[in-house]
Amino acid sequence: MANYKIAVIPGDGIGPEVVHEGLKVLGAAAAKTGVTFDFEHYDLGGERYLRTEETLPDAVLDELRGFDAIYLGAVGHPEVAPGILEKQLLLRLRFELDQYINLRPVKLYPGVETPLRDKGPEEIDFVIVRENTEGLYSGMGGIQYKGTPHEVSTQIHMTTRFGAERCIRYAFDLTRKRDRAKKLTLCGKTNVLTFVHDTWFRAFHEVGEADYPDIERDYAHVDATTMWMVKNPEWFDVIVTENMFGDIITDLGAMIQGGLGVAAGGNINPEGVSMFEPIGGSAPKYTGQNVACPIAAISSTQMMMETLGEAETAARIERAVERALSSGRIESLAAGRMGMSTSEVGDMIAGFAAE
Ligand code: IPM
Ligand code: MN
16 A cells, blocks of 8 residues: 655645645545555744744755655745745745646536636536746846836746646646546737747647647637636636746636635646645635635645545545535635634545545
8 A cells, every 4th residue: 555755834824724624634535545644744934934034945855855745735924025935935846846737627616606607517627737837937037227217127938848848748638638628728828928929839739739639729818718717617628828827817717616715736747746735825814713714725635646646535535525515514615704614624524535
């Protein structure tokens, strides 16, 4: 039976509370399937930074390379200036571990309310594949003549053919594996970003034509993509897109699937160490109150199990989440309005996962 070494980074805000529930459910499901774990906790995040000025020491990064997967709660602290923890901790982990895919399913489960009138679980079930190591996130650029009337700032939209192509190939493979509409939509902005999105567009069609003749290729500009995600979400099977567009459209995706409380994500290096996290953030307002929805964190453990090849454990977690969502017992998935506490929701799902 498989045993996995998992690094746990609860992080900031509600991170520790939701990670606690994720581990509870994972443990309950794995006890049934025989999968075992060695967990190691790391106190990376805002508190440690405020105490020691450390975000991600090199020695810790090197240790993290030795795990089978990383489970992350949230990064972001109200007393730390924006950009520090994000760039030095979260983005550095994604880049250094070359987690070049950010996989974000948009799936509306039965019993969950969506703001889209007339749309239900039948219509809202697709996956967004976000490139996770390049684009506007590369950190290239700078500020010249700062603080003067001549201040100039640039933020370079760095794109490589290699980076676009490996992401596109991953998305084609996923579309094939899902075996649904077999349709892959490239989301870009070829009419304005005529350099970087030309690279993406050519890579998409060249790779698709050569190696994925069974997959339908579709293209949508990013602005139109947001429109269709609201108006006709059923048109999508898999969407592949660059880093910044992926960041933006996955928050919209989270909203139509019931909110940030249920939106899970995986930062995936198909050949290396992947990291799983709820996409919602640290929500400082709700910290320590036991009111945040833990479902996104729980579903992130499901994605971890899928990625590690533990399909049975993953399916057990998903079924447990589905049962809880359709039970009618959770009043709302919004933080503070669940009618249950974070740990009660975790207990209920862990109970189902153990059955
Ligand atoms: C996300 C977040 C991060 C991102 C931030 C916290 C750097 O918004 O995971 O979507 O922009 O990627
Ligand atoms: Mn985001």
